[in-house]
Amino acid sequence: MEGKLHGLHVASTNTLTQYEVHAKRGHEAMDEAGILGAFRGTAVHDHWKPYCTYDACHHALCNAHHLRELQCIDKQYHQPWANDMAELLLAIKAAVAETPAPAVSLSLPELETFAQRYDEVVKAGIEANPIAAPEAEGKKRGRPKQPPPLNLAMRLRDFKGQVLAFMYDFRVPFDNNQGERDIRMVKVKQKVSGGFRTLEGGSDSAAFAAISPPPVSMPKMFLRPFGTLLRATPLFLPQKPPESRLLQNEEKAG
Numbered sequence: 580m581e582g583k584l585h586g587l588h589v590a591s592t593n594t595l596t597q598y599e600v601h602a603k604r605g606h607e608a609m610d611e612a613g614i615l616g617a618f619r620g621t622a623v624h625d626h627w628k629p630y631c632t633y634d635a636c637h638h639a640l641c642n643a644h645h646l647r648e649l650q651c652i653d654k655q656y657h658q659p660w661a662n663d664m665a666e667l668l669l670a671i672k673a674a675v676a677e678t679p680a681p682a683v684s685l686s687l688p689e690l691e692t693f694a695q696r697y698d699e700v701v702k703a704g705i706e707a708n709p710i711a712a713p714e715a716e717g718k719k720r721g722r723p724k725q726p727p728p729l730n731l732a733m734r735l736r737d738f739k740g741q742v743l744a745f746m747y748d749f750r751v752p753f754d755n756n757q758g759e760r761d762i763r764m765v766k767v768k769q770k771v772s773g774g775f776r777t778l779e780g781g782s783d784s785a786a787f788a789a790i791s792p793p794p795v796s797m798p799k800m801f802l803r804p805f806g807t808l809l810r811a812t813p814l815f816l817p818q819k820p821p822e823s824r825l826l827q828n829e830e831k832a833g
Contacts, residue, residue, distance in 0.1 A: 587765055590614040591757045598765070605629045621744065623755040626734065639744035642668050643754035645735070652728045660703040661728070664735070667696055671746050672753050685746050693746060697739065704732030 586608055588599040601608035606629055609615050615622065615630070621637040624630045625644045645668065652661040671693050674685060684690070708729035725733075735742055744751045 587762060588612050589758050589762045591761045593757075596761045598762075606632070609633075621748070621751050623752055623758075625755065626738070637744075638741050639751050640738055640741045641755040642672075642742065642745070643756055643759075645731075645742065648727070648731050652731065656726075656728050658704070658707050658728055660700055660707055660732070664697075664700045664704070667693070667700060668742075671743070675746055675749060675753070678749075683749050690746065694739075694743065697735075697743065701732055701736045701739075704728065705736065708732060 583602065585600055585602050586604040588601065588608055590597045590612065597612070597614060599608065599612035601611060609629065615633045615636065618633070618636045621639050622630060622633070623639045623641055625641050631638060646665055649661040649665040652658055653665070671685075674689060674693075678685060685693070708726055710729065711723040711725060740747075745753045
């Protein structure tokens with residue numbers, strides 16, 4: 580936008596979606612969005628470090644991201660533990676889906692069995708990737724760079740509770756695909772136009788994404804798509820159609 584890169588931040592629930600267009604990607608943008616700083620629930624994300632600094636809420640990690648990383652490690656590094664972990668995560672997801680209400684978590688025996696199996700697979704992943712020895716003196720300072728398989732295995736070990744949060748509390752989703760879906764229409768617009776000339780144009784596109792096909796917020800709020808689109812015309816057109824016209828069109832769309 581305006582010849583500079585901007586970030587589009589999205590926060591989603593089952594009922595609402597909030598967009599924030601900002602020149603920054605980190606704390607400044609997220610603070611101005613006004614969501615994470617006041618949030619007290621569980622935020623599901625891809626483990627981007629700035630998210631983790633918000634300590635007033637709980638955190639869970641997106642397992643769709645983990646499955647993609649595990650698939651890459653299985654194909655590129657040919658390490659069996661990656662496929663084992665992917666199968667385990669999907670098995671836990673299936674167990675959650677098969678557990679009838681009013682249960683809000685898996686049974687204690689299931690939790691213990693899955694947690695033990697998880698530890699075994701993570702251990703196999705770390706053993707398959709010995710930690711690199713520090714470089715000789717006079718070379719680069721800091722920790723030696725580790726290969727992607729080891730980095731993932733250590734993340735799965737260190738953040739076990741956040742990876743498996745969805746089996747302890749059914750209110751926590753398996754992944755953050757809701758946010759990915761809600762941001763899709765803006766990305767489609769960006770690909771078609773190549774970008775946005777102004778900040779206002781980018782912001783309007785984000786606003787329009789919430790009411791354009793495939794609708795984002797309308798089904799969440801049980802609104803009729805066509806009538807909502809007509810009511811939104813003041814955002815994009817100079818004049819608002821008469822209210823009687825809106826109601827008539829909405830009735831025909833229903």
